[in-house]
Amino acid sequence: MQRRKLLTAPATLSIASALPVIPAKQAGMESLQFGPNFNFGISTSAYQIEGAVHEGGRAPSIWDVFCHEPHHITDGDTADVACDHYHRMPEDIDLIAGAGIKNYRFSICWSRLFPTDDRTPNATGFGFYDLLIDRLLAKNIAPWMCLYHWDLPQRLQERGGWRNRDTSARLAEFSDQVSRHFGDRVSHWMVLNEAAVHSRFGHGVGVHAPGLTGMASWASALHHLNLGQGLTIQALRANGVKGRIGTVACVEPIWPSTDKPEDVAAAQRLDAMWNGAVLDPLLAGHYPELVAEYFEPFCQPGDLEQTHQPIDLLGVNYYSRLHIQADPSVPLDANFGPDHAPVKYTALGWPIEPDGLPEILMRITNTYNRQEIFISENGFATVQDGRPVNGLRDAGRIAYLQQHLSFLKKAIDQGANVSGYFVWTLLDDFEWDGGLKWRFGLVDVDYETQKRTPKDSYHWYAQLIKLNTAVTA
Ligand code: IFM
Numbered sequence: 001m002q003r004r005k006l007l008t009a010p011a012t013l014s015i016a017s018a019l020p021v022i023p024a025k026q027a028g029m030e031s032l033q034f035g036p037n038f039n040f041g042i043s044t045s046a047y048q049i050e051g052a053v054h055e056g057g058r059a060p061s062i063w064d065v066f067c068h069e070p071h072h073i074t075d076g077d078t079a080d081v082a083c084d085h086y087h088r089m090p091e092d093i094d095l096i097a098g099a100g101i102k103n104y105r106f107s108i109c110w111s112r113l114f115p116t117d118d119r120t121p122n123a124t125g126f127g128f129y130d131l132l133i134d135r136l137l138a139k140n141i142a143p144w145m146c147l148y149h150w151d152l153p154q155r156l157q158e159r160g161g162w163r164n165r166d167t168s169a170r171l172a173e174f175s176d177q178v179s180r181h182f183g184d185r186v187s188h189w190m191v192l193n194e195a196a197v198h199s200r201f202g203h204g205v206g207v208h209a210p211g212l213t214g215m216a217s218w219a220s221a222l223h224h225l226n227l228g229q230g231l232t233i234q235a236l237r238a239n240g241v242k243g244r245i246g247t248v249a250c251v252e253p254i255w256p257s258t259d260k261p262e263d264v265a266a267a268q269r270l271d272a273m274w275n276g277a278v279l280d281p282l283l284a285g286h287y288p289e290l291v292a293e294y295f296e297p298f299c300q301p302g303d304l305e306q307t308h309q310p311i312d313l314l315g316v317n318y319y320s321r322l323h324i325q326a327d328p329s330v331p332l333d334a335n336f337g338p339d340h341a342p343v344k345y346t347a348l349g350w351p352i353e354p355d356g357l358p359e360i361l362m363r364i365t366n367t368y369n370r371q372e373i374f375i376s377e378n379g380f381a382t383v384q385d386g387r388p389v390n391g392l393r394d395a396g397r398i399a400y401l402q403q404h405l406s407f408l409k410k411a412i413d414q415g416a417n418v419s420g421y422f423v424w425t426l427l428d429d430f431e432w433d434g435g436l437k438w439r440f441g442l443v444d445v446d447y448e449t450q451k452r453t454p455k456d457s458y459h460w461y462a463q464l465i466k467l468n469t470a471v472t473a
Pocket of ligand 1: 045048194317424431432
């Protein structure tokens with residue numbers, strides 16, 4: 001996801017137990033104690049790991065189509081195979097279990113479950129997720145299911161996709177059927193992943209699937225995602241699912257690149273669209289005044305009552321602040337710009353700003369009545385050609401996670417109601433327009449052989465969880 005500038009056969013696993021245990025002080029984790037009820041977890045998404053795009057009766061999604069069009073993805077990569085998780089799911093779950101991780105957020109592929117229409121389930125697709133969930137439960141790992149992580153069935157795109165109001169109802173209908181099937185086993189339901197990114201990148205500036213551009217397309221997609229989310233929450237509640245219900249948003253502090261009035265105004269507009277227009281309809285039942293005009297053509301009477309639904313918890317994906325400058329060449333005249341000289345960048349050129357985490361968490365806490373939150377994604381990428389020279393010794397990733405956890409603790413001390421922290425991500429995976437080159441995993445994947453090798457960060461995370469468990473047991 002190029003949201004900031006870009007600079008530039010079953011494996012034999014050696015898992016946590018194989019690593020010599022480094023003293024907590026040396027590993028920098030002695031102060032990272034979060035208490036007995038805190039949920040450490042890990043997140044993935046279906047399209048980024050599953051592969052097997054033509055197997056088990058699956059039909060194409062918008063991302064299959066987009067990847068196979070020229071020039072969209074770095075190096076022309078596709079996710080046709082990705083991590084081959086569809087065939088290697090048991091060993092991948094064993095990796096999660098091997099690190100002592102007790103919570104797993106994954107998404108389900110809509111076009112694997114309903115390839116032909118919205119009423120005819122594909123038994124093979126349901127069978128795959130049945131096996132996955134049952135294996136998680138057998139390993140004492142809670143299944144956190146995300147219903148929609150950007151891979152809309154292409155058949156729905158052909159009817160207008162998220163610009164078509166009917167897609168909101170289709171999401172609710174899909175979720176209704178899914179929740180009837182899995183409702184007794186899923187511990188947490190997350191409706192959407194990052195509506196801000198999916199609407200702006202996919203429907204506003206066209207660098208993600210389905211590659212659409214323009215302000216009207218962006219706003220209509222976002223409104224229909226918000227509406228579909230509200231309808232889905234109601235469907236899940238009506239079905240009496242056992243699990244808790246929430247959604248996932250990337251909420252980030254948005255700062256102007258400079259003090260120039262046009263940059264300040266651009267940052268305010270993007271903040272209203274990126275943060276406000278995602279959270280306000282859900283948690284407060286309105287759109288921010290600054291951008292409300294863009295939604296008027298699509299927002300029908302009663303819609304904001306449908307979008308405004310109580311949730312049990314909000315997933316917050318945090319990577320850094322966004323630094324914004326005025327740019328008339330993009331919708332909303334607001335684009336990513338230079339940063340405020342942060343100390344360091346990741347290899348993607350994303351600034352490393354752990355202090356932005358308490359900033360955004362306190363804002364959510366103060367604006368939305370101390371809403372319960374969990375950090376649903378936080379992670380660090382390297383950019384890699386070929387096999388890692390030093391990729392398994394990922395001290396930079398460990399430092400990044402450690403710093404963010406330490407600032408997360410500050411937010412909790414200041415009063416934020418945060419009940420969990422999930423790393424992005426388990427495996428090096430297909431990173432959207434970044435292709436296979438961007439590597440976020442705690443576990444290295446050799447795409448030639450599909451061999452999985454845990455990196456140092458995997459062992460570090462295992463040790464952190466163990467330490468928290470030992471202290472709180
Ligand atoms: O890979 C993505 C994920 O799908 C959504 N959040 C950001 C991650 C890193 O780019």
